[in-house]
Amino acid sequence: MRWELDWLENRARLSPNKNAVILEDNNMKWTYRELNNRSTSVAGWLKNHGVKKGDRVALLSPNDISYFDLLFACGKIGAIFVPLNWRLSVHELHEILLDCTPVLLGVHQKFENMFTSLETAIPHSFYIGGVEYERIVNQSYNHIFFDHISELDPLAMIYTGGTTGKPKGVVLSHQSIQWNAINTILSWNLTEEEITINYMPMFHTGGLNALSLPILMIGGTVVLGDQYTGQKVVHSIQQYNCTIILLVPTMYHLLIQTEEFWKSDFPTMKIFLSGAAPCPLQVYEAFQKKGLAFKEGYGLTEAGPNNFFIDHTDTQVKRGSVGKPMLFNAVRLVKDNGQEAKVNEVGELLIKGKHSFSHYWNNEMATLETKKEGWIHTGDLAKKDEEGFHYIVGRKKDMIITGGENVYPLEIEHWIAAHPGVDEVAVIGLPDEKWGELVTAFIVPKHSYAIEEEELIVYCEKKLGRYKIPKKFIQLEELPKTHVGKIDKKKLKEFSKQT
Template sequence: MYRKDWISKWAIYSPDKVAVTEYETNQSITYKQLNSQANYLSSRFLNTGCEVNDRILVIAEHSITYVALFSMAQKTGITLVPVNYRLSAREIEYLIADSNPSYLIAEKKFDQLIPKSTDTKLIWMEDLVQELASAAETPFEALDIDENHPLFILYTSGTTGYPKGAIYSHKMLFWNSVNTSQSLELTPSDHTISCMPAFHTGGWNVLLTPLLHRGASVGIMRKFDPDLLLQLLEEEKSQLFMGVPTMLKMMAESEQFEKADLSNMRYFIVGGEALPLNVINTWHSKGVKIRQGYGLTEVGPNLTSLHQDHAERKIGSIGLPNFYTEIRLKSSDGEDVKPGEIGELCLSGPLVTPGYWRNEKATKEAIQDGWFRTGDLAKMDNEGFLYIVDRIKCMFISGGENVYPAEVERVLRQMPEIDEAAVVGVADTQWGEVGKAYLTATNGTLPDKDLITTHCVKHMAKFKIPKHIVWLEEMPKNDSGKIDRKKLKG
């Protein structure tokens, strides 16, 4: 019986092939070694009080051991909860309370993020690495797991101001891998370098897990370094790379850009936001083709793809739906719109999440009649190419990270001096978009900008903190009395 255990298969087919390389430590692990580590972890956690439906929350940078934990989760049904180490301690405290993990695994450098009040069993990642280094061979047969069982819980900032845990199931993992392999023509001979963090679906599901499913090799960079990345892509003769536009811009501006030999590269995959034409042209002039696409944590994330041959002709498009992605563009009354008309992008297929962790209300709002409502407004041209027009949810993307204004506004309003707060995304040359906060004072006393920043740092991640602050005597309102964001953005 197939038990969704990919690494054990490749441990038989290609035992001595390198599965993962970790550049910061200059370590590599073969498929046989990776499978052995995952087997040990499976026995270790199931024999020390962890059960099939339990969760392990992780606060750590990407690593070989993190990938071994992924394989363990495939084998056992234990769910991984990767947490963003850029969050504040109070934000992480909420995630621990919401996911209720049996274990918490963290790197020691993030110890200040661990709530002192938590009674969750704590394991330092460094200690786990040492434990694996001396672990004896431990046979383990993968358990039979329901395909809709959570493999990951990936938290996304919520429009209500509180994060939602998107369930990423074993079924989603499989079909995303098939979808990706089909559209990107992945082979066991391929190699990539992953710079995306493990708390982001891109750190797992854009290329890393699909390539592991194909028995290919993946390199991991814990932190993005444009100079070093260009050097490694050349040395490794990598065929694919995935990054967000900010990364590609910084790489193109690197001193290593001109001399880096990327002749083995089939293409770069770009997601998160549209890549400007001048950046596309810069990479094309170097012989590196660009494939843009669209995805989100709750579906996929590899949902559409703009073939590199259309990168310039269809600038701004997210491409065509991938093989196992079903789409509809729906009007506000639920009817399908015609080509050229704007509608909400809705998605269906085996890549859609079963729902949000312990959040039935959010699940029912997002999934209706089998279709996931993305909240993104899109249109389709006469050739079937899709274009994102706007975001219903007002979310904006800063350096590849989703920022939801409601979450930022909630933190700002905690200051007694602030009466109303409205945050919008504005263009930024480095990060794509950053936050611009419009504020009104409670009693005419306006706090200093540095005081606001200090308050924000305590309560949320730095990338969420507004870069621009504008004081208003009165907020513009619409007929229903709500803040008119269109006037603010205009």
């Protein structure tokens, strides 16, 4: 393996005794030397079990040290690491296994019951989290021949959420993952002093690539979180002296409602990051009241997922902005006619850089549709202001065309979410003979708040043009979420058909 690709081994040489990974649930710790030794042992074990360059090795596990064991082990021998979304149904997991055809599947003991229904899709498996696995990670292998590995060889394959169709396997090369980490470190000014706690699922790019790998590359410490609660995250941030954290908006929504959040000063925290979906403005306001640095970013499995930088001092005057493109990537905003969007015009966001994905597994057509001349067509709509700060407007597929007017749900959601009686909101377009699409808002009222539709209409009239005001309000006890905490608008559309 080329020495520059095995950066964990180099980091272990530079910071051998520094804590690299800690488990929140039992406080187990591993230094960089120990982390590299574990992955080297697993690499030898995989080779002895016939795993060759290009073979897929899958993992079904909650957040655990085994993610790093297997990712770095696959990196050493040229195999492809495939983390599986354990929140999917057995049928969905079965379909993914048939698609990626792994030669080995690691299963955490917590998911032993689930695995019994998957055995027909995978010929060989091993268990994570027990005595036998500890024997594997502590075994020494001498004179193991490792194949030559290029930076363009695949390292990992992460399956997309699949809320708009069948999940696609996003193939990430060594170059993709390494340059996302380098770009993040330099653009975000990360240092070896960083400590983060990661509650994002590690089968998702936000859990694996957004902060975990960049912080490990620079020599910081990653605490792997267990079950998330607003109260727990405050306690763990203080216990581990965290400096930076990435959460999704739904997590922040829960966090700012806790007494612990309002009582803590978070003395070690440099910045709170939000990702995966646009963040409600009331979260910004909560952090502003506390005097805490807060900002949001933008990314996707196919690119990074880190693409923009904004200094936290700019977030109050540029509220809702994800900032400017990072140091080593380029961004374009393109209108439907193919022309570049001008200042404050909306266009599809295109991204280019060495951090971009290679291709979709077994799906050449989808690859050609998404990646054109090196540019990733994200399907997200954005605009930029006079100073070059970018704002995500919403998904291209979510844009509502009502009465010939383009309506962007995010603008409406931000305003309705600021209503004192609204806990959560999602806006979608539903088919309508007269309007083409009907602007429809799904509302979760705050506890004990009786909110009437007429009140919401009057409230919307204060800020929104008439064609943007929802013509239908549907109240729910909760909004459906995807496995990474995004509001699942596909399920909302399905629900509306049943009502």
